Amino acid sequence: MPQSPTSSTNDDAPETPTAGKGRATPTRAEQEAARRRPLVANTKEARAAARAELNERRNRANAGLAAGEEKYLPPRDKGPQRRFVRDYVDAGWHPAEFVMGVMVLVIIVSLLPPEWAIGGVSVGAWAYLAMMAYLVVSIIGMILLGARVKRRAAAKFGKERRERGLGWYAAMRSLQMRFMRLPKPQVKRGQYPS
Numbered sequence: 001m002p003q004s005p006t007s008s009t010n011d012d013a014p015e016t017p018t019a020g021k022g023r024a025t026p027t028r029a030e031q032e033a034a035r036r037r038p039l040v041a042n043t044k045e046a047r048a049a050a051r052a053e054l055n056e057r058r059n060r061a062n063a064g065l066a067a068g069e070e071k072y073l074p075p076r077d078k079g080p081q082r083r084f085v086r087d088y089v090d091a092g093w094h095p096a097e098f099v100m101g102v103m104v105l106v107i108i109v110s111l112l113p114p115e116w117a118i119g120g121v122s123v124g125a126w127a128y129l130a131m132m133a134y135l136v137v138s139i140i141g142m143i144l145l146g147a148r149v150k151r152r153a154a155a156k157f158g159k160e161r162r163e164r165g166l167g168w169y170a171a172m173r174s175l176q177m178r179f180m181r182l183p184k185p186q187v188k189r190g191q192y193p194s
Contacts, residue, residue: 068183077183081163084156085149085170087193090185094145094174096138101177106131142171 026034064072068083077086110124118126146167154162178185187193 065182066184068186073183076169079163081153081157081166082169084153084193085166086173086183086185087187087191088149088152089145089170089173090178090181091187091190091192092145093189094138095134095141096171096175097177099135099138099175102131102134138175142174145174146171 061072065074068086070078076082106124106127109127112123114122114124116123149170150162150167153166173181
């Protein structure tokens with residue numbers, strides 16, 4: 001029997017219905033591979049940005065350390081008592097500051113010919129003796145500085161509240177040349193803290 005044009009036929013419907021989602025279920029390995037992504041971005045731009053950000057943070061920390069900002073100081077330099085010791089050491093002149101210079105001078109003088117002698121002893125030997133005497137003077141100066149700093153810190157902060165190791169801290173700071181000290185000196189010579 002012929003069909004009339006008004007009767008509806010579903011010609012575009014598939015003859016067999018599709019079961020499920022229309023694709024195969026992925027295996028566990030495929031799912032894990034799809035989820036896997038690098039922990040750190042591997043692009044050149046991301047690496048360059050991370051490197052630039054790290055360098056900027058490092059430069060900021062170095063500038064903060066040189067300026068003596070408490071936030072950037074290592075634990076051995078933190079605290080008001082350590083700041084007091086740094087300022088006290090930086091305000092004075094100490095023989096220990098010049099030990100490195102004296103040693104370099106002795107090395108240079110020891111290169112002079114051995115024929116150059118004073119009283120039958122070579123100039124290098126005299127320079128070595130002078131360096132040993134200077135080291136003794138420097139060590140005595142460091143001991144006296146340590147005792148003086150401990151006494152002043154006890155007077156300022158109280159004997160029972162004084163931190164341990166302030167004398168050693170002062171002695172080791174005085175042994176460094178002024179321009180090499182970190183944190184950088186915050187006071188001029190002669191400006192002793194009160």
